[in-house]
Amino acid sequence: MLRDYQPVDAEAIRRVALAAFAQFEQDFSDWPLFTTNVAKMPELAKTGEIIVAEDSDQIVGAVAYIGPQAPKPAFFDPAWPVIRMLVVDPAARGKGIGRQLTEECLRRAERDQAPVIALHTTPIMTVALPMYLRMGFARVREAPDILGVSYAVYVKSLG
Template sequence: MSMTTAKLRDYVPQDAAALGNVALAAFEQFKDTYSDWPAMAAGLTRMGTLAEAGEIVVAEDDGRLVGGVAYIGPHKPKAGFFDPAWPIIRMLVVTPLARGQGLGRRLTEACIQRAERDGSPIIALHTTPIMDVALPMYLRMGFVRLRAAPDIHGVPYGLYTKALG
């Protein structure tokens, strides 16, 4: 699979099932780390519902979804540990077969561009040290740990922000 051919595009409702499958595949390696994997998995398969509060960008390669991310803009509904004024990045997912080719970075950059479009001085996300590829990528891109975020099914998370502009 050649990811150089992956195209980013806006999510459409018909992508819901495929996007849920991508999210599930992306998190599968962590299934033994979460205390309630069935609940976590159920949430992952509903990733498309994030389109209700924000914008989802998907990565498509040869007609198949291989990644996605949700951008939730300023003052849109989000978890209470985020400042409501901050745009946030949610659920960056790339299928295992499509990893290592810069797709996660491209999807993250798509969110940063939307935050800049929205005139925000900052963008935020939450992630966990078990994400041993995503977390170092975020740090290389200029995200800085602000504080702890609530655990998700027993896994510790941190809140990270990046100054824009």
């Protein structure tokens, strides 16, 4: 079940985000700094909408939808809505939760009458990146590396 984030969800979101990224510990040059930033995921609710996935009353995933014109990193066009921090608890993977969360972001972009939606990701994310490509996202340019890991910007046309 998907629903909008509530402030009471902050700790569960942090836990899921940290668990979701744990497999990448060897990839980032400064893991403590990276996890400090991952743990700030609930703060994205200040500039966007966090969507929460629940299974049996447990939060098992989340994503932030940052709408058109909302503040976002400079490597994105300011007019684009952006998908940020898609996370799924490792114990809940393989159930389509990531796809459901991404599809909800697409619905919100359409609600906002955006012609495209964007995200940035990295080839080390061997489940997420192929899912985005299957959903119609295409790589448009490099994004700045994050602690030694290369990233790129992907965009999907809507409508």
